[in-house]
Amino acid sequence: MSAVREEAGEERSWSASVVRWVSRLVPRGQWLPDRQPSYVASWIYVFGVAALASLVLVIVTGVVLTVGGVTWWHDSSLGHFVNSLHLWTVEFLFATMVIHLWGKFVMASWRGGRGMTWLTGVFSFLVSIGTAFTGYLIQTNFDSQWISTQAKDGLNSTGVGAAFNVMNFGQMVLYHVALLPLGVLVMVGLHIVLVRRHGVAPPIGAQPPADVVSETAASGSTKGEVA
């Protein structure tokens, strides 16, 4: 059996299976496409990648803050600057992510088999909110003290207990710099893969190009590519 599969060019090792799975995950040429449907030439399609660029800057500035430490971001001019960059890139991330959400909502972007794309976007948003909230808690200033003491009773009323204790600074630091960013990266990664797999959602009423219709019928995908 194995010999037959190998003769047919289908090696059975797990690594070969992974390579085949990854290569079939996104249609050929769609990982970094150099062409898009004409309806993508609109400012409303810019906000997804603007959010992604903001996320990269958030991670970079967050890593610098992690290396510098609390005293550095409180007491040095450069630390203040990087701390402010982290804040404002987060503000820009949420602003662009929410405008991206509005744009995708009004064009019902879950159409055409894009339900999971929509859902991974929702989870990206929710995990990002949790990450931002834990960031407020680890500023090590009066603001973070106020927020944590205001939040503790409400959270305790949910029964979450010690699993998410906003008064536990060490736990909140690890939630903010490790656990929740990992969740954001996984969700955003899945979201991007699904966008590349199914293509961007067309506006309501827009006619997909002819080659998209034929490829959709052939593969069950709706990736949407034009010359």
Added chain:
Amino acid sequence: MVTSPPLPLAIPLDAGFVHWGFVNLSVPNIIVIVTMIVLFVLALVVPFPKDQA
């Protein structure tokens, strides 16, 4: 000799709030929300630059 660090110049002050029924929004948050709505509308109506080629 140990000296205490200088107080930050930008001490957060009351930014002002807008009350409307159960809605209670700070002025800075209103500015951000209005800016986002304006950007959203502009993104829908402003034409995207066309490729000159």
